[in-house]
Amino acid sequence: MSIDNNLVKKIANLARIELSEDDIKMFSKQIGEIIGLMNQLNEVDIADIPSLDADSSNGHSNRTEDIVKDGNYIELILQNAPESKEGFFTVKKVIE
Amino acid sequence: MSKLDGLTISKARDLLSRGEISAVALTEHYLAKIESSQKLNAFCLTTAELALEKAKHCDKLIKITDKGKLCGIPLAVKDIFCTKSIPTQAASKILKGFIPPYESTVTSKLWAENAILLGKLNMDEFAMGSSNETSIYGPAINPWQVASEMQPLSPGGSSGGSAAAVAADLCLASLGTDTGGSIRQPAAFNGVVGIKPTYGRCSRWGIIAFASSLDQAGPITKTVRDSAILLEIISGHDKKDSTSVANEVPNFEAALDGDMRGKKIGIPAEYRIDGTPHEIIKLWETGIELLRDSGAEIVDISLPHTKYSLPTYYVLAPAEASSNLARYDGVKYGYRATLKSGEGINELYEKTRSEGFGDEVKRRIMVGTYVLSAGFYEAYYQKALKVRSLIKKDFENVFSKGVNAILTPTTPSPAFPLGSKDDKSPVEMYLNDVFTVPANLAGLPAISIPTGTTDNGLPLGLQIIGPAWKESEVLNIAFRLEQDSGFKFKPDQWWTS
Known part of the structure; x- marks a missing residue:
């Protein structure tokens, strides 16, 4: 099974991944096969399962109070940035 | 052979506290072994200086009672755990140069008990893979080989480096993470023990995220006892991870009595898959017999949505x-x-x-x-999401009928040659996870233990899945099988330079 090249282009655009024409061909085929696997779910009768997200957790509900306790990590955080200036991340100009 | 070879955490702990070995000697021993085992590509980074410094500190503490439960124990962790001031990149180019300004909760618990970090371990990129071949560092190599073939085998994945390092005795034990089998499958491929705890047992804070509702950290060790020791230390609620649960953490090691009387072990019909090699079926049957002989009741069960x-x-x-x-x-x-x-x-x-x-x-x-x-x-x-709830319910139904744990094979095959799936569909690689994925979807604890080998000498693992929060039970059944199966094989050491 293969999916449409245009669909792969659309997904890649949504995921912000640049693909070459060769990549698109390869991923169309492979993602098609993965969707083939996922389509097995169509056999399962889920009519009686409530539409709310199924709770997969093991009983956690550990809410913490919503208070600011720390901060001022600007220097620490920017140490890992590829580029920064005057306490900010820098990128190419976004607004003309 | 030196007395430092082939040690476990529990043995090293005794030798260290009796002063028969020093933490520095043990650390130097492992650093030398890591250096001479580079062919395995299990480590992507070593922290020799920091390790020796910590070892010296541990040797000074040795006479103090409150020295920490892992004082002087050299360990290594998967490259997915953020380690403060030590490069961490989840085997991906996209995290090149990343140096975390913080430490993951589970690793900080190890260091608080005075364990020693030897280095970071190879893995599939972002833990996505079952062969270690998606790593930016190139794959780790399984220390096991078929003697007559000498072909490099996959250590499995994603925690391939974590399992290979333990099997090759390059550290006392390691930490991995398991999203769909990433601790248990490599443990099976390398002839070592690996446990994925209940979802919520350990904090995920500071672990580079793959799939947050499935990811859990866990130990990879040479023995079940060592898994019990490490799991107890890394477990517990963490304010920084609201999915970690404030349940009491039992003393897992103390619960290892090997008593199987009155235990009900379920054998799921749906795990008998066409095409499973006869060696794996035989391994499973032997495991069933061993548990029956030790007093457990064996019952056939069904998990229909498997x-x-x-x-x-x-x-x-x-x-x-x-x-x-x-x-x-x-x-x-x-x-x-x-x-x-x-x-x-x-x-x-x-x-x-x-x-x-x-x-x-x-x-x-x-x-x-x-x-x-x-x-x-x-x-x-x-x-x-809905089917996931049905899968979870299948397990709950079985456990509510008094079944204590479920016994299955860990993998549908032994370790395969590196590169052997290159031309195949990605779906073919995904099939490796067929026996391990259900425990992640249902959030249940599951362990893999080596109990036998293929005809040509490659290790195979059995998996025990338990109800949520019953790691003690799972570990104890594994402990019994470990005693009775007598798995003592070690890979031939072909890799040292």
Whole structure:
């Protein structure tokens, strides 16, 4: 099974991944096969399962109070940035 | 052979506290072994200086009672755990140069008990893979080989380096993470023990996220006792991870009595899959016999939705991954692509992600993006969530009937040659996870222990799945099987230079 090249282009655009024409061909085929696997779910009768997200957790509900306790990590955080200036991340100009 | 060879945590702990060996000698021993075992590519980074410094500190503490439960114990951890001031990149180019300013909760618990970090271990990129072949460092190599073939085998994945390092005795034990079998499958392939605890048992804080509703950290060790020791230390509620649960952490080691009387062990019909090699069927049958002989009651059970575990997993895990990995954009940390003049912020994102992620990661991000996109969200993502609840219910039904644990093979095959799946569909690789994925989807604790080998001498593992929070039970059954199966094989040491 293969999916449409245009669909792969659309997904890649949504995921912000640049693909070459060769990549698109390869991923169309492979993602098609993965969707083939996922389509097995169509056999399962889920009519009686409530539409709310199924709770997969093991009983956690550990809410913490919503208070600011720390901060001022600007220097620490920017140490890992590829580029920064005057306490900010820098990128190419976004607004003309 | 030196008395430092082949030690376990429990033996080293005794030797250290009796002063028969020093932490420095033990640390130097492992650093030398790591150095001479580079062919295995199990370590992506060693922290020799820090390790020796810590070892010296531990040797000074040796007479103090409150010295920490792991004082002087050299360990290594998967490259997915953020380690403060030590490079961490989840085997991905996109995190090149990333140095965490903080320490993951589970690793900080190890160091608080005075364990020693030897280095970071190889893995599949972002833990996405079952063979270690998606790593930017190149694959770790399984220390086991078929003697007559001498062909490099996959250590499994994603925690392949963690399992290979323990099997080759390059550390006393290691930590891995398990999203769909990433601790248990490599443990089985390398003839070592690996346990994925109940979802919520350990904090995920500071572990680079793959699929947050499935990821759990856990130990990979030479013995069940060592797994019990490490698991107890890394367990517990953490304010920084609201999915970690404030349940009491039992003394797992003290619970290892090996008493199987009155235990009911379920054998699921759905795990008998066509095409499973006879050696694996035989291994399973032997495990069943051993448990029956030790007094357990063996019962046939049914987990009817088992066959939908893989499709469910391969919808949900990529969906969560696509959103977790959206943060890698070339702005905040790690790799940034070089732009041509005239290119802007969109090109920065697209080129950084195209050059920074490997093919398997791209595939999963795109599949995840697809199942979450308008028009497909209900057909795939919502449906998979519902099927997941059915899979979970299957297990609850069985456990509510008094079954204490479930015994299955860990993998549908022994370790396979590196490169042998290159021309195959990605789905073929996903089939490796067929026996391990259900425990992740249901959030249950599951262990893999080596209990035998193939005819040509490769290790095979059995899996024990227990009810939520019953790691003690799972460990104890594994402990019994470990005693009775008598698995003592070690890989021939072909790799030292």
